[in-house]
Amino acid sequence: MYIIKLNAIDSTNAYLKSLSLKQTQKDFTVVVADEQKQGRGQMGTSWQAEASKNLTFSVFKEVSNLEIKDQFYISIAVALAISKALLELQIPKIKIKWPNDILSENKKIAGILIENVIKNNKLYGSVIGVGLNVNQKFFNDLPNASSMQLITGVVYNKDEVLHTILKHIEYYLKKVNEPNFTKLKQDYEALLFRIKKPSTFKSSTEQIFSGFIKGITDDGKLVLLLEDDIVKEFDLKEIQLLY
Known part of the structure; x- marks a missing residue:
């Protein structure tokens, strides 16, 4: 895993995508920024994160063996990875709000933005952006947002949290290379917010x-x-x- 740390950037996803266009990117290249000035969420929304309080990072994963029709399994794998990492860090009541927001105690603490690179009608790579609220305590006009610190009262070491999450992301993205996705889908549905309600x-x-x-x-x-x-x-x- 190759990690690039930056003080401030417009968007870690945009930075990693531009790198991958200029050169062949190493598998599991990670870009981490203390401050992300133009962070993005799903459907063109913005991702609000107080500088130095949270984790904003992107991972490049080569996925050329995956069929385009199966690309949502990248999202499933990353959502599961973050969920399992947070459970390991003893964050309570973790759920995945479809398609890939991560909740604790019904409050959003993490979001995922996946941008797949398709060449010649085939998947080539995936740029996986993650925003995780770690030590932020105030969220303006975001009643459904929270952070790890607000939920547990613990002040977290961001590097330790990042290491735990990347360990799980690497594990689950390797699962996407396996021929059968049944277990991934079952595990995702088991954590799905409001399923069967x-x-x-x-x-x-x-x-x-x-x-x-x-x-x-x-x-x-x-x-x-x-x-x-x-x-x-x-x-x-x-x-x-x-x-």
Whole structure:
């Protein structure tokens, strides 16, 4: 694992992507920044992180043996890796909010942004961005956000937290190279926030509706049981799971 540490950068994902365009990137290259000025989340949202209080980093993983149709398993592997690392660090009540927000006690403490590099209609590499709230104590206008310190009262050594997470990311990304993804999917669904519970959703047209989460499809769509026993699949752009 090759780690690049920076004081400040616009986005670790953007920096790592630009590096991979200029040269062949080493597998498991990691870029860590104390301050990320233009951090991004899912669907073009911004990621707010107080400088020096949190972990913002990106990992490059070569995934050329993975089929494009199976690319959501990268997301599954990383979500599981962060979840297992946080459980090892004794952060309580860890859940994965579809598709890949990490919650503790129903509060968001980590987000993942995965940008896959496709060449000639084949997966080449994956740039995996992670934002983890470690020692931040105040979140402006973010009622559902929290941090490791707020939840446990412990002030964490960021390097130790990073080492633990990278250990698990390396382990789980190797699982993506294995021929059978059944166990990965089962483990992901076991940690899925509000699975098999009545939940509220908002559609892309701002409609509010209820349903039961049954699980996910192999390509990452959310499977819901709706009224009249209708089972329907939704992708990320179609619905949002509300807290």
